[in-house]
Amino acid sequence: MYLSLTHNVRLQVTYPVRVFFLLGVEILIVTNAAGGLNDSYSVGDIMLIKDHINMPGFAGQNPLCGHNEKRFGERFPCMSDAYDRELRVLARQAAEEQGCDSFLQEGVYCMLAGPTYETIAECRALQKLGADAVGMSTVPEVVVARHCGLRVLGLSLITNKVVTDYDSTERANHKEVLRTTEKRAKDLQRLVRDLVSKL
Ligand SMILES: *[C@@H]1O[C@H](CO)[C@@H](O)[C@H](O)[C@H]1NC(C)=O
Numbered sequence: 368m369y370l371s372l373t374h375n376v377r378l379q380v381t382y383p384v385r386v387f388f389l390l391g392v393e394i395l396i397v398t399n400a401a402g403g404l405n406d407s408y409s410v411g412d413i414m415l416i417k418d419h420i421n422m423p424g425f426a427g428q429n430p431l432c433g434h435n436e437k438r439f440g441e442r443f444p445c446m447s448d449a450y451d452r453e454l455r456v457l458a459r460q461a462a463e464e465q466g467c468d469s470f471l472q473e474g475v476y477c478m479l480a481g482p483t484y485e486t487i488a489e490c491r492a493l494q495k496l497g498a499d500a501v502g503m504s505t506v507p508e509v510v511v512a513r514h515c516g517l518r519v520l521g522l523s524l525i526t527n528k529v530v531t532d533y534d535s536t537e538r539a540n541h542k543e544v545l546r547t548t549e550k551r552a553k554d555l556q557r558l559v560r561d562l563v564s565k566l
Contacts (some may be wrong), residue, residue, distance in 0.1 A: 474499025
């Protein structure tokens, strides 16, 4: 039951990407809210995604599983260049011009299926795997976008710091995530708008 539900949700988020492709869209900009795993990150930082870890993919949940639709792309698409280097450079320039480079980071986003937040042991494991931020979205859309050749820019807003200390009394909660999102929404919008004007 749960598996079929997540499958449908994934389909709902990846379907529009193929529609964009058919409409002639060439660039996909994705944003998400993520927990900061990297100790040097602060709440409110914006992270340019340079790479991802598709954790559901490790468990056989890849949006490209099943029959390959050739008109969208090849059977075994490359993912080592998933996040466009040139777009990241432009995003960095836009951030510098706006004076928000002081809270701009660049790192690796790890997707978990959710809907639970991570345990302390899971956070520690993800840090060891080289992830800088963790969330429950974005990767399926990016995989489908890369399959059909769209260029991708990804931005994660660090809405909370994950808990990695068993003595900590802090707990991940959705309210904090929404509060941070509200505070930074304007900055993020401005950054994307400036970036788009540079394309
Ligand atoms: C955390 O982020 C900083 C700044 O981007 C980076 O230099 C560092 O390598 C990252 N730390 C880890 C453990 O990945």
